[in-house]
Amino acid sequence: MSYSVGQVAGFAGVTVRTLHHYDDIGLLAPSERSRAGHRRYSDDDLDRLQQILFYRELGFPLDEVAALLDDPAADPRAHLRRQHELLTARIERLQKMAAAVEHAMEARKMGINLTPEERFEVFGDNDPAQYAEETEQRWGNTEAYAESQRRAATYTKEDWKRLQAEADAWAERYAALVGAGEPAAGEAATDLAEEHRQHISRWFYECPYEMHRCLAEMYVSDERFKAFYDAMRPGLAEHLKDAILANADRRTA
Numbered sequence: 266m267s268y269s270v271g272q273v274a275g276f277a278g279v280t281v282r283t284l285h286h287y288d289d290i291g292l293l294a295p296s297e298r299s300r301a302g303h304r305r306y307s308d309d310d311l312d313r314l315q316q317i318l319f320y321r322e323l324g325f326p327l328d329e330v331a332a333l334l335d336d337p338a339a340d341p342r343a344h345l346r347r348q349h350e351l352l353t354a355r356i357e358r359l360q361k362m363a364a365a366v367e368h369a370m371e372a373r374k375m376g377i378n379l380t381p382e383e384r385f386e387v388f389g390d391n392d393p394a395q396y397a398e399e400t401e402q403r404w405g406n407t408e409a410y411a412e413s414q415r416r417a418a419t420y421t422k423e424d425w426k427r428l429q430a431e432a433d434a435w436a437e438r439y440a441a442l443v444g445a446g447e448p449a450a451g452e453a454a455t456d457l458a459e460e461h462r463q464h465i466s467r468w469f470y471e472c473p474y475e476m477h478r479c480l481a482e483m484y485v486s487d488e489r490f491k492a493f494y495d496a497m498r499p500g501l502a503e504h505l506k507d508a509i510l511a512n513a514d515r516r517t518a
Contacts, residue, residue: 266307267296267297267305267306267307268305268306268307268311269303269304269305269306270284270285270295270303270304270306272306273306273310273311273314276311277311277314277315277318279318284304287314287317290327291331292317292330292331292334293310293313293314293317295307295310296310313334316330316334316344316348317330319348320333320334320348323348323351412469412470412471416468416469416470428468431464431468432464435460435461436497438457439457439497439498439501440497440498440501442454442457443498443500443501443504444498449504449505449507449508450507450508450511454504454508454511455508455511455512455515456512457508458477458508458509458511458512459512459516461477461505461509462474462509462512465477465480474512474513474516474517475513477509477512477513478509478510480509481506481509482506484505485502485503485506490502
């Protein structure tokens with residue numbers, strides 16, 4: 266069975282002009298001609314065209330493709346193995362690129378308009394963009410979320426660095442307080458709990474005491490938040506929750 270140039274173009278997703286060009290340069294000469302002189306392609310020709318298109322997709326120039334396919338020592342199975350290895354490597358690279366793009370998209374959703382290098386410099390392993398989708402699902406319809414988005418979208422790299430430095434300094438002081446055995450309901454702990462609330466209000470959204478209470482409960486009920494705070498000092502998440510609740514009680518009494 267043989268196929269016309271139009272049929273082959275349709276099979277392979279290329280233009281008739283491309284097939285004519287491959288014939289003109291000797292890369293893919295059809296095995297037959299009709300009585301009228303029209304090109305007719307055999308199944309072997311289609312196999313060769315498939316190999317050509319694989320190599321072209323991998324970025325090989327046409328002269329190199331011709332040299333590879335016309336090598337008398339080459340085994341057709343060796344071509345397939347090589348192409349499979351090259352395609353697998355390309356897929357891995359593309360997957361990494363896709364992951365980087367997804368990361369950038371999440372960062373945009375969080376209003377963090379920084380380069381990947383800048384985000385890692387500012388946030389390290391705690392980039393808030395990693396929870397962007399979940400954050401939007403849980404609080405996307407709230408005014409607090411909208412306000413956080415509006416503010417974050419205006420922050421520069423220096424703003425984020427100041428924000429993070431402020432958070433790190435607070436964490437160091439709170440960890441020291443827990444280590445010293447200060448009670449959660451004591452003045453030192455509740456003062457730092459108030460700083461925590463004000464930090465949220467200053468940088469992200471207005472955080473009244475009732476909302477702060479809700480956050481406090483989440484810091485121990487959500488294992489990720491608990492792990493984050495307990496990494497500063499074992500038991501810190503529970504201590505902070507109690508301090509936030511005591512602070513709210515004290516200041517709203």
